Amino acid sequence: MEEEQEYLFKIVVIGDSAVGKSNLLSRFARDEFDHNSKATIGVEFQTQVVEVDGKEIKAQVWDTAGQERFRAVTSAYYRGAVGALIVYDITRSTTFDNIKRWLDELNTHCDTTVARMLVGNKCDLENIRDVSVEDGKNLAEEEGLFFIETSALDSTNVKTAFEIVIREIYKNLSRKVLNSDSYKAELSVNRVSLANGTDMSKQKTSCCSS
Numbered sequence: 612m613e614e615e616q617e618y619l620f621k622i623v624v625i626g627d628s629a630v631g632k633s634n635l636l637s638r639f640a641r642d643e644f645d646h647n648s649k650a651t652i653g654v655e656f657q658t659q660v661v662e663v664d665g666k667e668i669k670a671q672v673w674d675t676a677g678q679e680r681f682r683a684v685t686s687a688y689y690r691g692a693v694g695a696l697i698v699y700d701i702t703r704s705t706t707f708d709n710i711k712r713w714l715d716e717l718n719t720h721c722d723t724t725v726a727r728m729l730v731g732n733k734c735d736l737e738n739i740r741d742v743s744v745e746d747g748k749n750l751a752e753e754e755g756l757f758f759i760e761t762s763a764l765d766s767t768n769v770k771t772a773f774e775i776v777i778r779e780i781y782k783n784l785s786r787k788v789l790n791s792d793s794y795k796a797e798l799s800v801n802r803v804s805l806a807n808g809t810d811m812s813k814q815k816t817s818c819c820s821s
Contacts, residue, residue: 618668620780621691622773625675625713626698627706631732634763635698636674639773644764661774663781670694670777689720693783694776698730699742701760707731707742707750714754726779728757730772735762 624632633655637643640657656673673688697713699706710729717725729751731742744760751758757775761768 618666618781618784620668620670620693620777622670622672622694622696622776622780623675623689623692623717624672624696624698625717626696626730627700627703627709630698630700630703630706631763632696632698633674635696635730635732635761635769635772636672638763638766638769640672642766644766659773661777663778666781668777668781670773672773686720689717692721692725694726694728694780695721696728696730696772696776697756698732700733701731701742701747702733702736702739704741707746710750711754724783726757726776726783727755728759728772728776729754731758731760733762733764734760734767735764 624636626632634644636655636657637645640659656671658669658671661668661670673692675688695717697710697717699710701707714727717727729747731744731747747760748758750756757779759768759772759775761772763769
């Protein structure tokens, strides 16, 4: 048996269409930026290994796959997520105004503790900024979120944003915050099915020997 425990954290990236979610993901996972990035179609996720406190953690980061255009990001997308980056475009205030709707959706679909980071993307476009840093900070404070501004184009703060979320997930896990009723229930379901399998084999044995 391996002594090292493997950590796999599912992180979702949500927000309006064209705020740069896919490019944030490709910059973090592959250090790439696609100038001709089109709306994502189909499920897309990237896995990246990050070290926290000497432990290797796999971050499986999911992109909304273009579903956000139809205001229909499915519950399956959120299932099992323990971290989220809620992204807006600093040059389009409408994408900032919709953050609360994304937070509501996240809260509806995630019943475990989720490490949440508000991300103002495209900070390289300072000259056409439409949302102030102050507005971003205020909303984050109001909603209890981490806050950072990033640029997927020049890679400003991209790695930092993901690493803060990953560290917070790890901290939550260490604090056993994930041990909510639903999490316990999920674990006990797995244990019950395993236990039942064992019990049945024991019953067969005792039945034959009696």
